[in-house]
Amino acid sequence: MKRLLSMLAALILAAVLSVPAGAAVSAEIVRAFVCDGMLYTYVTVDGAEKPITKAEAKIGTQTFSAAGRLETVRQAGSPVTWLILVDNSNSMPAFRQEVDAFAGSLAQSAGENARFIVATFGDVFSVTGEDVPAGELSEQIGGIPFDEKVTRLHTAIGQALDYFEKLPRERNELRCMVILSDAVQYDPDGGIPYEELLERVSHSDVILHSTGLGDDQEALDSLGRLANASGGLHQLIGPLTAEEVGAALAENGNGWFVTGFDLAGYASAGGMERVTVTFAAGAELVCRAETEVELPAQEGVEASPPEQALPLPDSRPSTSGGTALPEADTSETGSGWLVLPVIAAVVVLAAALVAVLLTKKKKAVPAPTEPRMEAESVPAGIYMRLEVLHGELNGVSTDLELRGELVIGGDSNCDIPLHGENVSPRHARVILSGGAVRLEDLGSQGGTSLNGAAVTQPAVLRSGDRIAIGDAAFRLWF
DSSP, X not given: OHHHHHHHHHHHHHHHHTSOGGGOOEEEEEEEEEETTEEEEEEEEESOOSOOXXXXXXXXXXXXEBSXXXXXXXXXXXXXXXXXXXXXXXXXXXXXXXXXXXXXXHHHHSXXXXXXXXXXXXXXXXXXXXXXXXXXXXXXXXXXXXXXXXXXXXXXXHHXXXXXXXXXXXXXXXXXXXXXXXXXXXXXXXOSOHHHHHHHHHHSSEEEEEEEOSSOHHHHHHHHHHHHHHTOOEEEBTTBOHHHHHHHHHHTTTTSEEEEEEOTTOOOOSEEEEEEEEEEETTEEEEEEEEEEEEOOOSSOOOOOOOSSOOOOTTSOOOOSXXXXXXXXXXXXXXXXXXXXXXXXXXXXXXXXXXXXXXXXOTTSOOOOSOOOOGGGSOSOEEEEEEEEESTTTTOEEEEEESSEEEEESSTTSSEEOOSTTOOTTOEEEEEETTEEEEEEOSOSSOEEETTEEOSSOEEOOTTOEEEETTEEEEEEO
């Protein structure tokens, strides 16, 4: 028996080690919105090697298949609206050359489906040109007088978002706002509180990009936080040329998957609802991502009955929602091999062999009647995004993979290294156990808090929870 168990252990180890190291695939929903009964999602997929052939969106108990081919923004030629919001205060004349060069580069690189709107702000927010041709964008912006004595930056951003809300939308149109400014806020009336604006841009369907000028680092960092909260790019002219910044901005998002899901028959009372988007290659799960989407209220629409098929565990793709879509163009993206099914299969095999051995040794013991969690329902690892909210790396975000545990602390060997007076070498850890993510303090001196409450024992962690350690605060999205 010992010999058989040893062979079994070797088999499990060999199977796990045989899984390709490059199997990791991650996805993030950059934007999701509803227009004319369609749910549109813009999703980044990283690490994919095989063509993605199927996408599904799940809201509550209902599953919706993708309507049309799975294509990137570049492949689909999706419309993109650019609102160029230019600071025309009297601190900007020194940057006129850079502003003109940026406009020319963006116009040249944005593509045929780009729409340009020019607006200015100083004392007031003002739209100076709608549907500006690409060839005239540089000239239009070059004629802006930089003579305002007041810089109501935060108010102008809020007013620009108000403008977008009233602007008719074209199906899956991606909306972007680019702020060209030295980021110095001067509003004698106070304007919109910063934290309120931060919350609004994070939930808007408009992606906020910032192009910073000058050397007021504190002001530029504050502007960068707004862009990061929106999922946009924060770039500085100086370390990069104006031409490089414009070209990078135009290229941003071309590789995103743009996917539409027909919500016909879905009854919603309105408000924010959780949406899960799953990508698969045939019957093989590639990745999934979640977000919250504001759904419009619908009256007189009966909810569709729940799917007949039982919901599958998170480790494999849903098969309810129709046949697989035609294979997408492989020139832009693909998919990777899923680690979990290999491991799960081995675990199931091992469990079966052990059960046989135990049955032979103890024939009188009946098989347990209580339900057991299937091996496939426990993920082998999950992908996370760490977003720094406070500390020396404020506004920075990075992607992580949780397999077993992630140790947080002042030691440079920690998975998430932090620095500060109140940070212990091994301060806390995030663990994956039994399919749940938990946060545990490792006996630190300064303590660990979760959503403002001290962590005295392992606590279940949910996506977006606020973790505070020493002087640092961050969120983990998964």
